Amino acid sequence: xxxxxxxxxxxxxxxxxxxxxxxxxxxxxxxxxxxxxxxxxxxxxxxxxxxxxxxxxxxxxxxxxxxxxxxxxxxxxxxxxxxxxxxxxxxxxxxxxxxxxxxxxxxxxxxxxxxxxxxxxxxxxxxxxxxxxxxxxxxxxxxxxxxxxxxxxxxxxxxxxxxxxxxxxxxxxxxxxxxxxxxxxxxxxxxxxxxxxxxxxxxxxxxxxxxxxxxxxxxxxxxxxxxxxxxxxxxxxxxxxxxxxxxxxxxxxxxxxxxxxxxxxxxxxxxxxxxxxxxxxxxxxxxxxxxxxxxxxxxxxxxxxxxxxxxxxxxxxxxxxxxxxxxxxxxxxxxxxxxxxxxxxxxxxxxxxxxxxxxxxxxxxxxxxxxxxxxxxxxxxxxxxxxxxxxxxxxxxxxxxxxxxxxxxxxxxxxxxxxxxxxxxxxxxxxxxxxxxxxxxxxxxxxxxxxxxxxxxxxxxxxxxxxxxxxxxxxxxxxxxxxxxxxxxxxxxxxxxxxxxxxxxxxxxxx
Amino acid sequence: xxxxxxxxxxxxxxxxxxxxxxxxxxxxxxxxxxxxxxxxxxxxxxxxxxxxxxxxxxxxxxxxxxxxxxxxxxxxxxxxxxxxxxxxxxxxxxxxxxxxxxxxxxxxxxxxxxxxxxxxxxxxxxxxxxxxxxxxxxxxxxxxxxxxxxxxxxxxxxxxxxxxxxxxxxxxxxxxxxxxxxxxxxxxxxxxxxxxxxxxxxxxxxxxxxxxxxxxxxxxxxxxxxxxxxxxxxxxxxxxxxxxxxxxxxxxxxxxxxx
Numbered sequence: 019x020x021x022x023x024x025x026x027x028x029x030x031x032x033x034x035x036x037x038x039x040x041x042x043x044x045x046x047x048x049x050x051x052x053x054x055x056x057x058x059x060x061x062x063x064x065x066x067x068x069x070x071x072x073x074x075x076x077x078x079x080x081x082x083x084x085x086x087x088x089x090x091x092x093x094x095x096x097x098x099x100x101x102x103x104x105x106x107x108x109x110x111x112x113x114x115x116x117x118x119x120x121x122x123x124x125x126x127x128x129x130x131x132x133x134x135x136x137x138x139x140x141x142x143x144x145x146x147x148x149x150x151x152x153x154x155x156x157x158x159x160x161x162x163x164x165x166x167x168x169x170x171x172x173x174x175x176x177x178x179x180x181x182x183x184x185x186x187x188x189x190x191x192x193x194x195x196x197x198x199x200x201x202x203x204x205x206x207x208x209x210x211x212x213x214x215x216x217x218x219x220x221x222x223x224x225x226x227x228x229x230x231x232x233x234x235x236x237x238x239x240x241x242x243x244x245x246x247x248x249x250x251x252x253x254x255x256x257x258x259x260x261x262x263x264x265x266x267x268x269x270x271x272x273x274x275x276x277x278x279x280x281x282x283x284x285x286x287x288x289x290x291x292x293x294x295x296x297x298x299x300x301x302x303x304x305x306x307x308x309x310x311x312x313x314x315x316x317x318x319x320x321x322x323x324x325x326x327x328x329x330x331x332x333x334x335x336x337x338x339x340x341x342x343x344x345x346x347x348x349x350x351x352x353x354x355x356x357x358x359x360x361x362x363x364x365x366x367x368x369x370x371x372x373x374x375x376x377x378x379x380x381x382x383x384x385x386x387x388x389x390x391x392x393x394x395x396x397x398x399x400x401x402x403x404x405x406x407x408x409x410x411x412x413x414x415x416x417x418x419x420x421x422x423x424x425x426x427x428x429x430x431x432x433x434x435x436x437x438x439x440x441x442x443x444x445x446x447x448x449x450x451x452x453x454x455x456x457x458x459x460x461x462x463x464x465x466x467x468x469x470x471x472x473x474x475x476x477x478x479x480x481x482x483x484x485x486x487x488x489x490x491x492x493x494x495x496x497x498x499x500x501x502x503x504x505x506x507x508x509x510x511x512x513x514x515x516x517x518x519x520x521x522x523x524x525x526x527x528x529x
Numbered sequence: 530x531x532x533x534x535x536x537x538x539x540x541x542x543x544x545x546x547x548x549x550x551x552x553x554x555x556x557x558x559x560x561x562x563x564x565x566x567x568x569x570x571x572x573x574x575x576x577x578x579x580x581x582x583x584x585x586x587x588x589x590x591x592x593x594x595x596x597x598x599x600x601x602x603x604x605x606x607x608x609x610x611x612x613x614x615x616x617x618x619x620x621x622x623x624x625x626x627x628x629x630x631x632x633x634x635x636x637x638x639x640x641x642x643x644x645x646x647x648x649x650x651x652x653x654x655x656x657x658x659x660x661x662x663x664x665x666x667x668x669x670x671x672x673x674x675x676x677x678x679x680x681x682x683x684x685x686x687x688x689x690x691x692x693x694x695x696x697x698x699x700x701x702x703x704x705x706x707x708x709x710x711x712x713x714x715x716x717x718x719x720x721x722x723x724x725x726x727x728x729x730x731x732x733x734x735x736x737x738x739x740x741x742x743x744x745x746x747x748x749x750x751x752x753x754x755x756x757x758x759x760x761x762x763x764x765x766x767x768x769x770x771x772x773x774x775x776x777x778x779x780x781x782x783x784x785x786x787x788x
Contacts, residue, residue: 445652
């Protein structure tokens with residue numbers, strides 16, 4: 019390179035480029051523009067919706083939640099709710115029940131079928147393939163309606179009332195199986211279980227440390243189970259001694275009752291500010307090296323600014339946006355602890371739990387399952403088995419892919435070291451397969467939860483179906499939809515957080 | 530004398546003659562393709578045997594049959610007096626006495642170097658963790674990378690990974706080590722560090738069977754060279770004889786292509 023070339027280069031570098039070519043400036047501009055665009059769109063749409071509603075003379079607001087619904091619900095924790103809000107809550111509980119139960123059963127079934135597809139047994143392998151290919155290629159709605167129709171064609175419940183002397187009863191009313199009932203002394207017994215679990219964890223840790231020292235198997239998990247079982251047995255008889263615990267909850271309830279709205283607003287604002295300050299300080303600390311602070315990138319500045327903004331917004335929300343929020347917290351907190359105080363209270367000395375078989379009773383014109391058994395009513399059974407069978411087909415494929423993604427060399431290396439099949443699966447194959455399985459598995463859990471909204475088609479009282487009833491009676495469509503959206507968002511975020519937690523723990527360090 | 534008595538007697542006789550690996554008429558097919566064709570060979574204790582041959586000649590298949598990663602269909606394989614059969618207990622016993630090093634290292638990527646090495650001692654030999662850790666650290670010292678114990682395999686170079694793989698196999702205190710092309714996946718400058726470890730192992734008296742393309746290693750370390758082609762053993766001999774004065778035409782052709 020000649021001398022003059024070098025000079026030109028030096029000059030080009032030292033001069034600041036015009037702003038429209040300056041990468042830093044453009045990046046900031048883009049960020050600000052994007053933020054402005056999003057805010058503008060939100061404000062515009064809210065304004066439009068508001069003026070449209072006003073023009074049609076429809077009042078907005080959530081007052082309808084406190085108004086009587088005037089119709090019964092088919093099934094749930096409360097089939098005759100006082101208010102629309104209570105009805106929506108019943109729907110939410112139903113949705114959560116179906117989702118959690120569905121996730122559990124779909125996972126088990128999916129793993130079984132997925133492993134079955136890799137079996138060397140021809141019949142097992144073929145059956146699992148047929149299962150997956152059939153169920154994942156038929157729309158879920160069709161499957162749900164099919165199950166609903168199949169249950170409807172089952173024999174009617176017999177007239178002879180009373181307990182059914184069996185474990186499982188299937189009829190056109192659905193499915194009923196024995197159920198565990200929570201008894202009077204359950205909550206005191208729960209304290210025994212929790213103490214047992216804590217002691218059990220301690221024993222388990224001691225046992226695994228012992229294993230490290232002596233090398234022989236020390237059965238840490240078995241000892242944990244044994245300790246918890248011992249505490250459960252002792253608590254079965256001794257649980258009344260914890261009657262005083264209820265008093266603690268009563269005391270907390272009275273403390274909450276004594277709080278004022280202003281005080282709670284202040285506390286929340288302080289907590290938000292403290293959280294933001296802590297977060298920013300930790301963020302900056304991470305960027306500090308022994309040599310001094312590293313230069314923050316533009317994105318880092320944005321994060322700091324947004325953390326501060328979030329705190330300000332939170333403070334504005336509790337003080338100006340919704341001042342009643344604080345009294346709501348006080349009231350619901352007090353109610354919660356009063357309920358807890360009652361549950362843990364003195365004088366509840368009965369049996370902690372009890373199991374009953376399904377029974378049949380006739381309240382109206384037709385016999386139906388009574389409250390003794392665990393009843394999957396026709397609609398619930400259709401939705402539940404629909405989403406379970408459908409999602410299990412996808413989970414099976416994910417499990418199969420995850421196991422197949424572990425290179426063959428891993429199995430060979432484990433075999434060459436003399437590891438037994440189960441040890442190999444537990445220590446080598448599964449940890450690596452899970453890493454591949456977990457993220458798409460989380461997606462399937464989200465899908466299952468959202469798919470339960472198809473209950474609408476067969477009239478099972480999940481959140482969407484109840485919501486539809488509510489807005490048909492009140493006309494508050496947008497409000498109900500907003501509740502739906504927030505609810506499903508909360509469910510999805512919860513699942514994401516749980517799955518991500520395990521995902522991070524399983525991550526493989528590569529460099 | 531029943532058949533099983535005769536087998537036992539023969540097995541004991543074989544073991545008594547300090548033969549570590551005995552193969553008799555081993556045949557194996559992959560579908561129609563015959564991978565191993567009447568392989569018979571005896572490898573003695575403390576012997577270092579290098580198996581050479583063009584790719585596809587069945588070297589790897591043979592070495593993988595010895596710890597049952599592949600199943601031979603005909604013939605007998607006896608390792609340290611234990612016959613390889615469908616008896617799971619025999620297979621387990623043989624696998625815990627035979628260490629193996631692979632071309633692709635096959636380290637467990639989710640475990641640290643130390644955990645890679647201690648996994649089998651803890652879960653197969655039921656040894657205390659602390660004792661296994663100490664053994665693992667001294668093995669890492671032996672293969673020259675004691676400072677890498679807490680890292681993950683993905684953070685190491687190829688040569689370092691292969692040395693960890695050797696340490697992992699040695700942690701089971703094997704009587705025999707099998708090497709399946711241990712340097713073929715390595716960059717040239719890393720081959721030496723792995724070969725040095727193998728040479729040290731050979732000098733310490735380990736019985737070794739090595740499939741490799743490293744002629745220098747064969748010449749320097751091997752007690753015996755076995756040349757294979759198309760699933761058959763073509764020629765066996767000392768390195769001097771093999772490299773300077775091969776008898777078979779096919780051996781000469783192979784050597785002329787690679788040297």
